[in-house]
Amino acid sequence: MSTRPTLLRAGAAAACAVTLVLGGPAPAGASGDRAGIRLERLDRGLVAVPTAEGVFLSWRLLRHEASGSSATGLTGADFHVYRDGRRVATVTDSTNYLDRDATASASYRVAAVVRGREIDRGAAVSP
CATH class of the missing domain: 2.60.40.10 (Immunoglobulins)
Structure with a gap:
């Protein structure tokens, strides 16, 4: 049995996690990215x-x-x-x-x- 699909799913999950952590300002009027994930509008947070x-x-x-x-x-x-x-x-x-x-x-x-x-x-x- 191949592990490739599992690795791809794990990679996609990691990419989503990174995207969620990095919040940052979205373009005006946007509420999330193209995949439909809703992101917070975070500032620098100094x-x-x-x-x-x-x-x-x-x-x-x-x-x-x-x-x-x-x-x-x-x-x-x-x-x-x-x-x-x-x-x-x-x-x-x-x-x-x-x-x-x-x-x-x-x-x-x-x-x-x-x-x-x-x-x-x-x-x-x-x-």
Whole structure:
């Protein structure tokens, strides 16, 4: 008996799971993808958490920013990290950053960088 159909179903299920996790903004008026899966309209979801080492930032990779996968997860956009309106870092291969020079009153924003252009700058958050 061949395992090919089982593998194809497993691959399709994994692809659907990735699509659901990556939510991201859908085109105007869309409520899901072509397969009929309904997706949430998620934003960057940036959070800033004070730690003993600084402020830890974490955010979402949105569906339209994902470009593939690697052994450690999805691949996609790089990100510019802004503290109080000034760019403090460019993050590659990750959706988190530890700002060791943070202050308790800092304000952060993150923007995706796709093909050298900054897109999808998220809302500002504070620790």
